[in-house]
Amino acid sequence: MNWIGKPLRRKEDQRFITGAGTYVADVAAHLYGTARLHVVRSPQASAAIRSIDIDRARQQPGVLDIFTGADLDAAGIGTLPCAWPVDSSDGTPMAAPAHPVLATERVIHVGDPVVAVVAETLADAEAAADLIEIDYETGASQTDLRTSLAADAPLVHAGSGSNLCYDWSLGDPGKVDALLAGSAHVVELDLIQNRVNASPMETRGTIGLYERGRDEYTLFTSNQNPHPIRVMLSASTLKIPEERIRVISPDVGGGFGMKIYHYNEEVLVLFAARRIGRPVCWIATRSEAFLADTYARDHATRVRLGLDADGRFTALQVDTIANMGAYLSTFAPAIPTFFYGNPFPGPYALRDVHVRVRAAFTNTTPVDAYRGAGRPETTYVLERIVDMAADKLGxxxxxxxxxxxxxxxQIPYRTPFLWTYDSGDLPKALSTAREIADLPGFSQRRKSSEAAGRRRGLGVAFYMEACGMGPSEMLIEQGCGGGQYEVAVVRVSPTGGITVLTGSHTHGQGHETAFAQLVAEETGLDPADIEIVHGDTARVPYGIGTYGSRSLAVGGSALIGSTRKVVGKMKRIAAHMLECEPEDVELHDGVFSAPPRNRTLTFAEVAGRAYAPAGYPDRLEPGLEETTYFDPEAFTFPYGCHMVEVEIDPDTGSVRVDRYLAVDDFGRIVNPMIVEGQIHGGAAQGIGQACLEGCRYDPESGQLLTGSFTDYAMPRASDVPAIEFHSFETVCTTNPVGAKGCGEAAAIAGPAAAINAICNALNDLGVRHVDMPATPQAVWDAIRAATHADGP
Structure with missing residues (x-):
């Protein structure tokens, strides 16, 4: 039976939809004596800490411990690490100020953690926190990215000289300038990539345990990559041997990249657990998450595109200021450089590109990766300027x-920078989307909208992604602090059951089903009978985790490698039992056979013999367990064409997304239903960024103005149409699965397609561009500005 390509229902959903999942909060509820930790956070965007008085708070009922940054310093606790440094183009190392777990001398963004309170209950901890007196000397703050690098901008880090983190570039600026100067047409655009918050359904949570007799720590944390967290705890913050730390990431209710990083609270609960000798739990409230979780995107960009008289691209120039926030998060410097700069010029056969990125510190929550991580920003820049060019050239x-x-x-195609596209048919994606979209019928749909007093627009965005993060050698050369392989162990029990230990993680993507389908394809067993284990550093060998759509292409490839090793050994055992040569043995539907001998053995019979090694062939060890570390030879490159139709009420600026169409090439698809679900989720996030979501700070005080779902507008069911998903396959040649990755596609293409549709709807009113989020107010303002451009 062929299991790859079947739309199986997700096996993990049985526990999720019946409330039987195990999240960090569930673990806390079943641990005896768990105390609660509350973090006192700065209400100031920029201030010196004059003094901290915790005496009254210590006396409150239920309080078990209170500690400050000074206590952490005295205990030798280190600062939070940045794992991917980026030098400026002239070789100057980036500015890398220390990121303390608790602030000691200054706070530099609203929400900066200052004091930790541990108590019997969260209510006790919060009541005590209200009695802590912190004397702040408020200073000037800088939250506007566009002015952050001005000579007179307030400094985020005192004594630094400027807010510049690095000044990085790719390409030949002189050649690009010359080509632009000689182009028949040059199109320019200033645009904003809005700051967004991942807002997963499950907020971050973490529990610390300390076993005094063995001097060992256990951390439960809602995180996407437990092994790297253990390394950073050992090497950077706790500074104890890695072998004395166990990190467990149980069920995770959404991550989207925001749960990759090493956060303050992971250190605090372990430090507190050691001090009080009890488990300590911290679970973020939603409002706290808006202050403490990493944000994403947040660019200000000027882009210039040159074209010849026939409309062929001649040169591209991109100049971006990227917000780092107040501190450098774990992978933050690489997102607007490696993951944003290198993908240019995406799907286009353009050779001359210059990308400059200046990273800036601001008095805002740190910024890092979020679904797509740099590629949505690249695609937005490219697809907006291409649409502007089409408009200018008619x-x-x-x-x-x-x-x-x-x-x-032209494929394999070497891009101007790092990538080589190994497979694909890009024009097919565009022509397929064009055909399905019924473009001839669009004019009639537009007339129908106009008859109802609304304006209809159609937008297209073509994306080219880089997924399957690897190979390690390239990434380490580019500054990454570790390898990007993946590990899988396949273990067959004496009764024939299969357990898979994977270094990948899952936080809603359906990996337990897709991985089981891969093993089933190789063995013929039912996926329902294959156990997938992940998220525990004590059970799984060192693995990297899940992000960047790498789980199937990298983690799945490791899994196939181990499964094939196990099957190969079982064939040798079966050949011995069947008295034939191993090459004569076949495995179909869980049954070993040797056609020349006309005999068969069940999977369980061969597995049992592996643990009863009497009369084994020479040099064959007992047991059935194999391990594979798969380090990919290259990134993978999914691509596609997404189209959006919108209706706009010009009197209110209200935007309704009427249609979303996605045509993608993801390589080999293991489970089409899971892939379609990924497209649906990504499209919702893309629509959310384009039309609804946006973080705002008060320019004077630096206060967060979008600190709850009252002010930060998440997409709801009524904001997202039924998603039309179509795909075709050109198999990836650089991994044995043949997969390219699907998890980020719609979040990459969606924002550009939606804004292109909005601008198309308003084009004949004179509106050429609307920055994200295109809220009703923003759209209404754009209409008013365009229609009153020549008058009062």
Missing amino acids: MDPFELRAKNLIQPE
């Missing part, structure tokens, strides 16, 4: 894209 936006796409005969 060309059909589909035709302009088709004229400049990389052609099938």
